[in-house]
Every structure is written in C-alpha cells, then in structure tokens.
Amino acid sequence: MEHRGFVYTGHPARVLFGFGTTDRLPEEVARLGASRALILSTPHQEGQAAHLASLLGSASAGIFAEAVMHTPVDVSERATECASKLSADVIVSVGGGSTTGLGKAIALRTDLPQIVLPTTYAGSEMTPILGETQNGIKTTQTTARVLPEVVIYDVDQTMELPVGLSGTSGINAIAHAVEALYARDGNPVISALALEAVKALATSLPKIAQDPRDRDARFDALYGAWLCGMCLGAVGMSLHHKLCHTLGGSFDLPHSETHTVILPHALAYNAAAIPEVMASLTTVLGQDPARALQDLARTIHAPTGLSEIGMPEDGLDRATELALKNSYWNPRPLQPEAIRGLLQRAFEGALPL
Ligand code: NAD
Numbered sequence: 001m002e003h004r005g006f007v008y009t010g011h012p013a014r015v016l017f018g019f020g021t022t023d024r025l026p027e028e029v030a031r032l033g034a035s036r037a038l039i040l041s042t043p044h045q046e047g048q049a050a051h052l053a054s055l056l057g058s059a060s061a062g063i064f065a066e067a068v069m070h071t072p073v074d075v076s077e078r079a080t081e082c083a084s085k086l087s088a089d090v091i092v093s094v095g096g097g098s099t100t101g102l103g104k105a106i107a108l109r110t111d112l113p114q115i116v117l118p119t120t121y122a123g124s125e126m127t128p129i130l131g132e133t134q135n136g137i138k139t140t141q142t143t144a145r146v147l148p149e150v151v152i153y154d155v156d157q158t159m160e161l162p163v164g165l166s167g168t169s170g171i172n173a174i175a176h177a178v179e180a181l182y183a184r185d186g187n188p189v190i191s192a193l194a195l196e197a198v199k200a201l202a203t204s205l206p207k208i209a210q211d212p213r214d215r216d217a218r219f220d221a222l223y224g225a226w227l228c229g230m231c232l233g234a235v236g237m238s239l240h241h242k243l244c245h246t247l248g249g250s251f252d253l254p255h256s257e258t259h260t261v262i263l264p265h266a267l268a269y270n271a272a273a274i275p276e277v278m279a280s281l282t283t284v285l286g287q288d289p290a291r292a293l294q295d296l297a298r299t300i301h302a303p304t305g306l307s308e309i310g311m312p313e314d315g316l317d318r319a320t321e322l323a324l325k326n327s328y329w330n331p332r333p334l335q336p337e338a339i340r341g342l343l344q345r346a347f348e349g350a351l352p353l
Helices: 021-031 043-059 073-085 097-110 163-181 188-210 215-234 239-251 255-273 275-285 289-299 313-325 336-348
Strands: 014-018 037-040 060-064 090-095 114-118 129-134 137-142 150-154
Touching: 014 021, 014 215, 021 043, 021 090, 021 114, 021 150, 037 043, 037 073, 037 097, 043 060, 043 090, 060 073, 073 097, 073 129, 090 097, 097 114, 097 129, 137 239, 150 215, 163 188, 163 215, 163 239, 163 255, 163 275, 163 289, 188 215, 188 275, 188 289, 239 255, 239 313, 239 336, 255 289, 255 336, 275 289, 313 336
Parallel strands: 014 150, 037 060, 037 090, 090 114, 114 150
Antiparallel strands: 129 137
C-alpha cells in the first residue's frame, strides 16, 4: 500500500462561522493584542466598512475604501502608506476576493495581522496566495506572510450579495474543489472536504437563485465556499484555473463568470484521465458531472458562453497559445488542438465534450 501515502499541509487560521458573527469582531481584534484597525472595502461596500468602524469604536483607526479588481500595486502602496500613517496594528477586510487581496498585499509589505469578513464565495481568505497587477501584468505568489490570521464568516454579510454574483461566485468556488480532487499533490483530507463543498454549493445555489434571502441556503453556500477556499489553499490547481487566469488577465473577462463558463469544459477535457474522481463527483452532482455543472449554471441563469461575457472570437487562438505557453501539470496532457476545441465550445456555450 506504499503508493497510497500522501502529504497534507494545514494552514493555520482561526475561523468563526455563523449568523451575526460580525459582532465578535471587537473581541477578535483585542485577542490579537491590537487596538488600531484599518478597515478595507471597495467603494461599493463602504457602508459595510462603516458599520465595522462603529462596532469597533476607538479600536478603529480608519477606513480605506478603495479596493479594486486585480490588486493593482499602486493601490496597495497607497493603502500601505495609509496603514502606516494611521499606525494601524491590524487589517480588517470586508468584501470579496478583491478586498481580501488588498489586505494580503498590505500584510506582505508590513506583516500586519489580518481579520477577513468574506462577503462572496471566492475563498481567497483561506489561501496563502496573492495575485498582484502591475503594468497590466498579473503575477501570483504563494507565501505564508499573506495568509489571514482570523476569518469571520458571517452569513448575514452575504445576504445582499447580488443574485448573479452569488451564482457565479459559487461556481468559482466549486472550481477550486473540483480541481483539488485531481490535483497532483491531492490528498484524502482535501478530497473529503472538496466533495462536501461541491454538495453544499450545488444544492444551495439554485435555492439562492430562486430566493436570495433564503437563510439556510446562504448558510450552506458560505460553508461550501469556506471548504472550497481550503482546497484552493492546500493543493495545486490545473487546466481550469490556468485557462481562467489567461482569459481574465489577457482579455479582461470578469473573474467569476469566466470560471462559470470554463469549468464544465475543463472537467470534460480531463474526464477520461480521472475516472475515480468522476465517479466520486457523480455522488454529489449526478450522472455526467461536467454536464451537471453546465446545467447548474443554466438553472441559476448564469452565463454559459464566453461570447456572452466579452470574449472576442478572434482571440481564441491567442488564448490557446497563452494558456500553453508555460508548461504545468494537468491530469490529461495539454494538446493544443484539443484545448483550442475546448475554448471554441466554451465560446459558443456548447455542451462540454
Ligand atoms: P470582488 O471582490 O471583485 O467583488 C465584486 C463586486 O461585488 C465588488 O464591487 C464588491 O464590492 C461587490 N460585493 C462583494 N460582496 C458583496 C456583497 N455581499 N453585497 C454587495 N456587493 C458585494 O469579487 P470576487 O469574485 O469575490 O473576487 C475576485 C477577485 O479575487 C479576483 O481578482 C481573483 O483573482 C481574486 N481571488 C483570489 C484568490 C486567492 O486565493 N488569492 C482566490 C479567489 C479569488
């Protein structure tokens, strides 16, 4: 049984999960020995940041509400300067992957501890990964310095997540779990979490699409998203994430929508090379998991074609080239013509093959 050995690396984080857990922020700040929190958000979520500031009272040093997509270095440098001017001793991020990314970028530069209150299902809060953009190029690094110390999952913070973003962000999360199941450095602990996560999201997302205020479904989706984030943080990703990174970075396609469109096709591409994974996925998605994922997108009225989200058809050759430029591991070898075919089908919103 020697071949069944594995390596599992756990990332230390304190996690609070439930409804109304935001109220515990002041005690979590104090627990870290901190007393001057810099609160981060996007301009759109400044109201949520202001609520945290009032909750913290004198332990709030200020708000920086300028987080934007793709973590541009110039914004991170301004935010770091702001943290230093305010003598902040902890970063509190409330928002999705963009805001969490800004918090991580400050932590990288200052080593300040982070408390994250996630409001989407992207999962960045559970990973030691930071993608930063400078001069239009996004570079990703993995370092324990950016791993948040505390994550407060408050289902109430997700109740206003718009219905469209709820669905695509949820499928973005599922993508982390699916690729974790066939990761080269995968292990049974992460695989168990991944299946639990796919199940929680696949059952809750259609309910949220019907009724965004369904509290039980919101609870299950955030729970699934947490586990998906653990998957993303623990093992390496393959073809799906590479394609999405390329499409997002070089064609400026929206993040979670791109994941939603590509996932069924990436899974179908790998299917023949991963029969055991496909069998385990049928237990949570039903027969033909790749098609089930595309059906899920349709059920929740999410896009299923790259053509719907701004991809130019004459960019598909270049996208194929870019996605194959640096070699990386994938369960099925990367075959240029087959990848080009995958992207064509994804462009058209055709069935995954
Ligand atoms: P996002 O953070 O860009 O948010 C999208 C928009 O939705 C923003 O305007 C935001 O303010 C708004 N929003 C978020 N939550 C809301 C809520 N509850 N109510 C109302 N509005 C809300 O989107 P995202 O999909 O969470 O994050 C995408 C980014 O995160 C990408 O840049 C991606 O690369 C990165 N990411 C990084 C990792 C990692 O491990 N480093 C993991 C996943 C995603």
